[in-house]
Amino acid sequence: MIIVRVEPGPLDAAAELSVLAELGGGALASFTGIARSDTNDHGNVTAIELEHYPAMTLPALDALVQDAFARWPLLGCVLVHRTGLVPVNQAIVVVGTASLHRAAALESTAFLIDRLKTGAPFWKKEHRSGGSAHWVEARSSDDAAADKWGQ
Amino acid sequence: MHIVYFASIREAIGLDGEQADFPENAATIANCVAHLLARGSVYQAALADRSKLRFALDGHMATEDAPISGAQELAIFPPVTGG
Numbered sequence: 001m002i003i004v005r006v007e008p009g010p011l012d013a014a015a016e017l018s019v020l021a022e023l024g025g026g027a028l029a030s031f032t033g034i035a036r037s038d039t040n041d042h043g044n045v046t047a048i049e050l051e052h053y054p055a056m057t058l059p060a061l062d063a064l065v066q067d068a069f070a071r072w073p074l075l076g077c078v079l080v081h082r083t084g085l086v087p088v089n090q091a092i093v094v095v096g097t098a099s100l101h102r103a104a105a106l107e108s109t110a111f112l113i114d115r116l117k118t119g120a121p122f123w124k125k126e127h128r129s130g131g132s133a134h135w136v137e138a139r140s141s142d143d144a145a146a147d148k149w150g151q
Numbered sequence: 152m153h154i155v156y157f158a159s160i161r162e163a164i165g166l167d168g169e170q171a172d173f174p175e176n177a178a179t180i181a182n183c184v185a186h187l188l189a190r191g192s193v194y195q196a197a198l199a200d201r202s203k204l205r206f207a208l209d210g211h212m213a214t215e216d217a218p219i220s221g222a223q224e225l226a227i228f229p230p231v232t233g234g
Contacts, residue, residue: 060212
């Protein structure tokens with residue numbers, strides 16, 4: 001069971017993940033990324049805008065999920081990413097996997113979010129309380145996290 | 152070849168995308184970037200920091216030494232920041 005989607009509207013993490021509990025596995029792991037107000041030094045972010053490359057986004061996310069299935073014995077995977085304007089405290093991304101045992105679920109979830117951050121064509125723009133907007137810079141720590149999973 | 156731009160690169164160039172006819176000897180992404188830089192100051196400013204340019208050919212991430220042979224679409228964008 002694989003669900004991969006981009007979502008222009010609000011994202012309900014619990015609802016997205018509920019299907020994973022019905023696959024007969026003993027383990028469900030998930031990660032939810034939330035838009036924060038303090039991603040810059042000023043703490044005045046009101047929303048994060050997500051731009052993406054529509055022709056590439058779903059194929060890139062599908063490829064990540066296929067890679068996870070090749071590495072771990074998974075029963076299911078949910079990967080849903082917001083696009084457009086996401087107010088702070090709302091979910092930007094939900095990743096979840098189900099497996100018979102916890103190690104596969106936990107590790108594959110970490111793998112998917114680490115690789116998504118450097119391999120999926122999304123770009124964040126901060127909208128600040130004064131009305132200005134600024135592109136978020138990529139972090140080298142994200143590259144390191146993605147690289148640690150090897151080829 | 153169709154070129155598409157995203158995020159800060161899109162804003163700096165002022166276009167979502169455009170058609171570009173590169174000469175036959177433009178064999179790699181780097182060659183294409185060189186032709187874009189020759190268009191003038193807007194492109195030179197947008198593409199100035201080569202270490203922060205990322206590319207995709209027909210929807211697959213590619214490095215600037217990648218051959219463009221047969222590709223329909225070249226995407227140029229800054230490092231991705233999703234998730």
